[in-house]
Amino acid sequence: MPSEHILKAFDEELKRLDNLIARMGGLAETQLARAVEALERRDGELAAKVVEDDRAIDELEHEIDIASVRMLALRQPMAADLRSVIAALKISSDLERIGDYAANVAKRSIALSQAPLIAATGVVPRMARLAQAMIKDVLDSYGLRDVDRAVAVWHRDQEIDDMYTGLFRELLTYMMEDPRNIGPCTHLLFIAKNIERIGDHATNIAETVHFMVTGKRLWEARPKGDTTAYAVVAPKEGKEV
Amino acid sequence: MPSEHILKAFDEELKRLDNLIARMGGLAETQLARAVEALERRDGELAAKVVEDDRAIDELEHEIDIASVRMLALRQPMAADLRSVIAALKISSDLERIGDYAANVAKRSIALSQAPLIAATGVVPRMARLAQAMIKDVLDSYGLRDVDRAVAVWHRDQEIDDMYTGLFRELLTYMMEDPRNIGPCTHLLFIAKNIERIGDHATNIAETVHFMVTGKRLWEARPKGDTTAYAVVAPKEGKEV
Numbered sequence: 363m364p365s366e367h368i369l370k371a372f373d374e375e376l377k378r379l380d381n382l383i384a385r386m387g388g389l390a391e392t393q394l395a396r397a398v399e400a401l402e403r404r405d406g407e408l409a410a411k412v413v414e415d416d417r418a419i420d421e422l423e424h425e426i427d428i429a430s431v432r433m434l435a436l437r438q439p440m441a442a443d444l445r446s447v448i449a450a451l452k453i454s455s456d457l458e459r460i461g462d463y464a465a466n467v468a469k470r471s472i473a474l475s476q477a478p479l480i481a482a483t484g485v486v487p488r489m490a491r492l493a494q495a496m497i498k499d500v501l502d503s504y505g506l507r508d509v510d511r512a513v514a515v516w517h518r519d520q521e522i523d524d525m526y527t528g529l530f531r532e533l534l535t536y537m538m539e540d541p542r543n544i545g546p547c548t549h550l551l552f553i554a555k556n557i558e559r560i561g562d563h564a565t566n567i568a569e570t571v572h573f574m575v576t577g578k579r580l581w582e583a584r585p586k587g588d589t590t591a592y593a594v595v596a597p598k599e600g601k602e603v
Numbered sequence: 604m605p606s607e608h609i610l611k612a613f614d615e616e617l618k619r620l621d622n623l624i625a626r627m628g629g630l631a632e633t634q635l636a637r638a639v640e641a642l643e644r645r646d647g648e649l650a651a652k653v654v655e656d657d658r659a660i661d662e663l664e665h666e667i668d669i670a671s672v673r674m675l676a677l678r679q680p681m682a683a684d685l686r687s688v689i690a691a692l693k694i695s696s697d698l699e700r701i702g703d704y705a706a707n708v709a710k711r712s713i714a715l716s717q718a719p720l721i722a723a724t725g726v727v728p729r730m731a732r733l734a735q736a737m738i739k740d741v742l743d744s745y746g747l748r749d750v751d752r753a754v755a756v757w758h759r760d761q762e763i764d765d766m767y768t769g770l771f772r773e774l775l776t777y778m779m780e781d782p783r784n785i786g787p788c789t790h791l792l793f794i795a796k797n798i799e800r801i802g803d804h805a806t807n808i809a810e811t812v813h814f815m816v817t818g819k820r821l822w823e824a825r826p827k828g829d830t831t832a833y834a835v836v837a838p839k840e841g842k843e844v
Contacts, residue, residue, distance in 0.1 A: 431685065435682075448692070451689070451693075541780075544779050544785070
């Protein structure tokens with residue numbers, strides 16, 4: 363049997379892991395907020411800073427990986443403790459991707475700051491605020507081991523997907539109206555897609571929290587992805603290009 | 604000390620894990636090939652099949668997760684063995700994403716099959732073949748624990764990124780030429796982006812194999828992502844829309 367001393371050490375390491383995840387999540391949330399701020403204010407300097415700061419998130423992921431693997435090796439946790447360590451590994455990888463997407467939003471906002479303003483830009487910050495709230499809530503659900511909160515985040519992804527689908531169609535009409543919009547609208551399309559993907563990763567984290575706490579999969583028809591992949595924007599008459 | 608019996612059981616479980624990863628990788632590779640075939644042949648039926656079959660990859664991921672966590676719990680592996688199990692967890696999550704991207708390519712090819720043919724469609728299969736080769740080679744590097752092969756895959760990602768960047772610019776010009784191209788070109792843009800992301804995930808797997816075998820990170824300026832995020836396609840004169 364493990365001694366009380368070892369149990370206490372493990373609990374402290376687990377708390378440290380929780381802490382690292384919380385910090386990483388906070389960074390990811392902030393990076394997204396700053397990227398969108400850079401987009402709204404057309405602030406290339408801020409955007410460049412966001413791109414640069416992505417490195418800090420990558421470093422935290424590595425730190426969490428090292429800490430998790432070390433705990434698996436030295437403490438050989440079982441059952442719920444084991445699931446917690448595995449969850450940390452999975453969540454850090456989702457947060458790393460969220461950071462990447464935020465950095466990509468920032469990069470594209472640099473290009474956009476040199477292009478004419480597109481009216482639809484306003485939808486993007488709304489989408490981003492939703493995504494930010496999802497990141498925040500899902501990290502709370504992790505910190506509190508609160509399954510209900512995780513499930514609520516999981517369901518909320520649909521809202522972002524719907525906004526994305528609407529924006530997708532709107533941007534296509536802008537492009538068709540004026541070819542000069544095509545460049546900036548394409549960037550905006552990818553920015554929106556990045557935010558939609560951030561929502562997917564928050565959904566992943568919700569699934570991980572569910573598994574961590576209950577030991578069971580949150581498995582129904584997963585509300586994944588947007589539906590624009592099926593959107594047919596056919597021209598009036600067929601034409602071979 | 605663990606008995607020989609336990610060591611043998613662990614080796615067998617590890618072999619089974621390798622096998623699951625190999626199978627999952629094979630499925631992912633095939634899914635990408637079929638999705639691109641559906642795109643080239645404008646075959647909506649095949650595309651629908653690809654979308655449906657994504658479920659098999661998701662199931663394999665779950666199987667690998669369960670097997671890995673079970674091994675961590677029951678066998679409490681150390682050092683290289685521990686890294687192997689962690690690697691399986693990480694690789695299965697990359698392969699699951701590759702499957703998702705292949706399914707998305709298939710979905711979009713359904714929409715494209717109803718639109719006029721775009722000349723640039725030909726670049727996409729070339730990109731896809733590169734991505735497929737990367738998946739195949741990186742899985743070989745995993746099976747053989749061959750670091751050199753993994754590093755070679757890691758470097759090859761640049762080629763896909765370059766093709767993507769070229770295609771991105773080409774597609775923008777098609778869109779500008781004729782607004783009827785905007786819908787199909789947008790789908791093609793996302794298809795190419797999906798394939799570019801598949802290359803990124805192959806790169807991730809290469810990094811994981813490197814860490815698994817050497818215990819060290821493959822860490823330089825990682826050849827990640829495309830550069831089109833910075834592409835400025837500014838109109839001749841500024842115009843507020």
